[in-house]
Every structure is written in structure tokens, then in C-alpha cells.
Amino acid sequence: MLVRPSRVTWVISVLSGGVGAARLLRALQRHRPDVELSAVVNVADDVTMHGLTICPDLDTITYTVAGLNNAEAGWGLAGETWRVMEELERLGGLTWFRLGDRDLATHLYRTQRLGDGATKSEVARELAARHGLRIELLPVSDDPVATVLETEVGRLSFQEYFVAHRHDVVVREVLYEGAPDARLGLGAERALRDAERVVIAPSNPILSVGPILAIGPVRDVLAERRDDVVAVSPIINGAALKGPADRLLGEMGLPVSVLGVAQYYAGLIGTLVIDEADAHLAESVRDLGINCVVSTTVLANEDNARRLCEVLVP
Numbered sequence: 001m002l003v004r005p006s007r008v009t010w011v012i013s014v015l016s017g018g019v020g021a022a023r024l025l026r027a028l029q030r031h032r033p034d035v036e037l038s039a040v041v042n043v044a045d046d047v048t049m050h051g052l053t054i055c056p057d058l059d060t061i062t063y064t065v066a067g068l069n070n071a072e073a074g075w076g077l078a079g080e081t082w083r084v085m086e087e088l089e090r091l092g093g094l095t096w097f098r099l100g101d102r103d104l105a106t107h108l109y110r111t112q113r114l115g116d117g118a119t120k121s122e123v124a125r126e127l128a129a130r131h132g133l134r135i136e137l138l139p140v141s142d143d144p145v146a147t148v149l150e151t152e153v154g155r156l157s158f159q160e161y162f163v164a165h166r167h168d169v170v171v172r173e174v175l176y177e178g179a180p181d182a183r184l185g186l187g188a189e190r191a192l193r194d195a196e197r198v199v200i201a202p203s204n205p206i207l208s209v210g211p212i213l214a215i216g217p218v219r220d221v222l223a224e225r226r227d228d229v230v231a232v233s234p235i236i237n238g239a240a241l242k243g244p245a246d247r248l249l250g251e252m253g254l255p256v257s258v259l260g261v262a263q264y265y266a267g268l269i270g271t272l273v274i275d276e277a278d279a280h281l282a283e284s285v286r287d288l289g290i291n292c293v294v295s296t297t298v299l300a301n302e303d304n305a306r307r308l309c310e311v312l313v314p
């Protein structure tokens, strides 16, 4: 049975990638303080560089919700310095994946704690607490999971595709290595089963949400309670605000529109929230058996953020 403190009126869990999810979580925290929030976060972008374990989506959410993020880049810290990278470059080291001086402290902390025997979930909780987050950050799994892409230039790891190739190569197949055998993190399993509502953030369906859906029982858990599952479309007027979500939908044979998002999540969601710019497609979404709500999905200002939060938490 759910026992909640009196000021909590809703318990919500958000399936999360990086920047799109981070902005939604920050908006929900700001505009709905009555909501007890957890984020079930993708870990298939995680990478080891210079022996350090880097978890981009967890860190993007932590920095953004804490108000420390580099808003322009969408990753890393604001006001970052790059002394270590400059020196590494001078030494001829590996610098295509750039780690800022202060950001490095996060990776050093995580790597040491993992070496001590802590889990990713424990480290995420510790870092969230150090940053004063009121959101529970839950890696979807503590087991290794990795997104790998078959592309026109061969098989690439996620960060090789995303950063080294600037997601500008044709993708033929996306694989979520380790996902079928990965166990849900303990916190993630509880959040997905017990939250009153599960929100799928406006993250890249194929690269950010896909790896979460590929883990063990996640699809079944969502399908069983699909009326409580609401997705926010990351596609507006046929394009992604940031990143290759639009291009990948097309490459995976789906329509490059909110209809592609609806088809990708069909059977798992009860409702899709789409932007006013796509209002003319609402009926076609409904034809797929998905309730469709037209709102604003661009969190460009506090007014928009408040409106979307009201749709997600009525």
C-alpha cells in the first residue's frame, strides 16, 4: 500500500534520457512541489574513458536539476574549464570525448566508489544528495548495458556514433547489448510498479528510451498498466529539438512525425502528449488506440513548463 506524506499528492516516475528528460524533471520539480518524483534513467550511453566510468544521462539530469548545467551544450557544467583536456591534447592523449575539469571530479568520485564495491544506483543517489536533488535518481539497471549501432561506416559504440561522428552517419540497426539479461535496478523496479503515473520524457525514443524498454521486464510492466503511462513527443513538426531522434525514426522505417513516436510506443502508453504544431495529427494518433493530448512540449519558458506539467499531473 502507498503511504505518502500529506503534502504529496502524486507519485510519478519518469523514464529518462539526457537533456530532454532533465528539463522536464526540473520543470516538474519547480511547478509541482506536491509530486514525489523519481527518474528511471538510461545507462546504455555510459562509457569508460581514461579508466573512468562516465554516465552522461545521470550526470546531465543531476547537473540540470541542480541548476549547474551548461544549457547551451546540453551536457556538462556551466562555466567549465578545460585545463586537463588542453594538457591531454598536448600529450597526444585521447580528447575527442571532452571532459571538463569540474566534471572530471564526478567521474573520479563514481569510479572510485564503484571500485569500492558500490553500485551505480548507490553512486547516483550519493551524487544526487550532494547536489541537493529532491528527485530520486534511479539507473534503470546496475548491470552493463550498451547501445551499439550498425552504421554505413561499421559498428560503432554509442559515443563513437554520437560524439566522434556527430550522429551524421546512416544507421542500419540499433542494438542494446546486455539489455535482455540485465536486471532492473531495485529502485527502478519499485518506481515503475508503484508510481501512480509513468511519464516517458521527450527523450530520443530509439537511443534513450529504447534501451530502457529493452531491459528485462520493462515492456511487460508498462503494457500491464498502459493507461497510467503518458509519453511526451520529442518530435515537433517533423523534427527533433536537438539530436538525431527525427533521423533515426526514419532510418528505423517509422514516420518522421508524432505518428512515428506513437507507433514506436504503441501497446505501452495510454496517452501521447503532442505539441500544438502537430494538432492536425491528433486523430491519427487516436486511430492507433492511443489517447492524444495537444499541449505545448517546448519548455522554452516558465509558462510553457507550467502548462505541460498541468497536463502530465492534472
Ligand code: FO1
Pocket: 017, 018, 019, 045, 054, 055, 056, 057, 059, 060, 074, 075, 076, 096, 097, 098, 099, 103, 159, 162, 163
Ligand atoms: N557530447 C558531445 O557532443 N561532445 C563531447 O565531447 C561530450 C562529452 C561528454 C562528457 C561527459 C558527459 O556526461 C557527456 C558528454 N557529452 C558530449 C554528451 C553525451 O555524449 C550525450 O549527450 C549523451 O550521451 C546523449 O544523451
